[in-house]
Amino acid sequence: MFKTARMRKIRIVTLDEYISPTVSALHEQGLVQINEISDSIQQDPELAELVTPSKASAFTGKLSSLLMKTSAISELLGNSLSEGHGIKDTIKSFISPEMPIQKEVGDLDTEALINKAEDLLAQVESETKVIEGKFSALDSETSVLTSNKSLAKRLYNLDMDLALLKDSKYTSITVGRINAESASEIESNLSKLTDELDVFIVPNDDKETANIIVVTLKEFGEDVYSTLRKFDFERVEVSNVEGTPQQIISSADSRLVTIESERNSAKSDLRAIAERWDDDILSLKEELENEKEKNEILAAFVQTKDTYMLEAWVPVKDTDKVEQLVEKSSDGHCTFELIDVEGTDDEDVPILQTNKGYVKPYEVLVDMYSPVRYNAIDPTFFVAVVFPFLFGYCLTDAFYGAIVAIIGVVLVRGMGKLNDTMKSFGYILTACGIWAIILGLLTNGLLGDFTQRMLNYKLPTVVPAVEAFVHPDTILIIAIAIGIIYTNIGFVIGAINNFRYGEIKEAIGSQLCWFVLEAGIIFLVLGFMMPAIGMIGYGIGAVLIIACLAMLIYANGAYGVMDVFGFMGDVLSYARLLALCLATGGIAMTVNILTNLCNDMIPVIGIVLAIFIFIFGHIANFLFQILGAFINSLRLHYVEFFSQFYMEGKNKFQAFKANRTFTKLKN
DSSP states (O other): OOBOOOEEEEEEEEEGGGHHHHHHHHHHHTOOEEEOOHHHHHTSHHHHHHOEEOOOOTTHHHHHHHHHHHHHHHHHHHHHHHTTOOHHHHHHHHHSOOOOOOEEEOOOOHHHHHHHHHHHHHHHHHHHHHHHHHHHHHHHHHHHHHHHHHHHHHTTTOOSOGGGGSOOSSEEEEEEEEEGGGHHHHHHHHHTTOSSEEEEEEEOTTSSEEEEEEEEEGGGHHHHHHHHHTTTOEEOOOOSOOSOHHHHHHHHHHHHHHHHHHHHHHHHHHHHHHHHHHHHHHHHHHHHHHHHHHHHGGGGOEEOSSEEEEEEEEEGGGHHHHHHHHHHHTTTOEEEEEEEOOTTOOTTSOBOOOOOGGGGGGHHHHHHHOOBOTTSBOTHHHHHHHHHHHHHHHHOOHHHHHHHHHHHHHHHHTGGGTOHHHHHHHHHHHHHHHHHHHHHHHHTOBTTBHHHHHHOOOOTTOOGGGOTTTOHHHHHHHHHHHHHHHHHHHHHHHHHHHHHTTOHHHHIIIIIHHHHHHHHHHHHHHHHHOTTTHHHHHHHHHHHHHHHHHHHHHHHOGGGGGHHHHHHHHHHGGGHHHHHHHHHHHHHHHHHHHHHHHHHHSTTTHHHHHHHHHHHHHHHHHHHHHHHHHHHHHHIIIIIIGGGTOOBOSOBOOOOOOOOSSEEEOO
């Protein structure tokens, strides 16, 4: 629980004819993390002369192509099935998602899978391409009709066939919109260009603009346009339209209705295809992804003429399983070399945490900070115990806590079935909510002072000594005490880690010195409070405090003395628990007071306003406070707790493992 899984490096050599079944067996079991071996081989000159880097399978390119095509079809079918889902369906999918059905598939070799994929895709594409073509044609026609409608609306006041406005072999026709006030000046300027010119101006309904049509010979077309541009002229391009604007709009509207009907019919056809093929396509996509991963991993190996060598990390407890698995898949034509991690040379060892049960979900919070270093103490257990308590301490409201717990349960029973991270957060929120309920009931927090103010009833579970707004001093003392205890746990873990890695000086200056300081403070307090001890307590306390300062100077230099303020800051930082506790209750109390004031002082609509303030006030407070509780509980771990001991690792253990969400191998 407090240590990551012990890891061992394993090198496997097998004949090339057995490499495919060996890789497949390792992929299905997911027991190892395969490494790129080329670099490590280069460090062994003798071995480097015997082997050459391997390459990805020749089928990798074909698999990638098929996977891209399958993904595109899968997206098309998936979008068809999800289209039309409203908020109700979205909420339902979140609360109770539909679990994927695993389809039994055969253990095919790469060539057989490629043939299977090509056959299946050919069948599906033969049906979808027709519909995709129809969608494309309808979209294109819709675009043209929409453009024509827009043109007709701009020229709506022209009672003429717009086909007449196209240029001819000898004439140029310029159409557009001008400012109505400039009409006479424009006509005057155009008349100076040539006598071979006709100008038609039709005012628009807004009276501020007018449509203008200028007909002239081809040779004067550019001159006309240049002249019009001086008067804020907005040109309208007329092409491929026939009929009056009214006829064009009416015809386009009628056709667009028909197109929408045809599109809905095509969507229904596509949905029918999706319902028939979606499961098969999802299964095929997963098979191709797995097969591609197996073919690509060969590039991490080295080879000779007849053999392959691979290198992998394996948990020590699984070493025998891996050896038996490889021996079986290669019919015994294999050899192994086991390499143990020596001493403290473990920075590159992948991390596999071993937490189980209640503690397991909290690995996600630790990983958000950083992977823990191999061979260092894993703090996930402490996070699992303390984080929900700190969250509840910050929130301290039973009603808010109940909502948080319900959200957690919904996550676990809903999206948590499909996503491990959502499942982990569901369990975390459930525990946080339970602690908020417990501490809220003990400190008289249920929608603030709702029971006393609204119902004139005090919760029977309240412990008077820790009632938040009666004895905030007690809440503060408990918060500081939690800070001292938890910080000291961090010191113990940090000292163990440092001694394990031979960092004695670091242990003295970062952890052990604070135990000496605390002991000195205790003796000083005892000397002050117990006259029988008196000067002895003062003397011992002073010696211990001086010893602490000496330890700091020894380990960190003269400036190490300043670390005392850092120590005090870490402990006092836990006072934020009081602030957040009072903030939750204080804002909730304010909402309750405003609710009463509205109800008592505002006639008629007062009750409506009071209900509005009560509901939305508590919703806002709930959202704000759970965010603050989560962030500050994390901060107390990341900044105040982890800083005392945490040793960061480089990477998590990434198992070479097949994804089996939509498929399962036949027995």
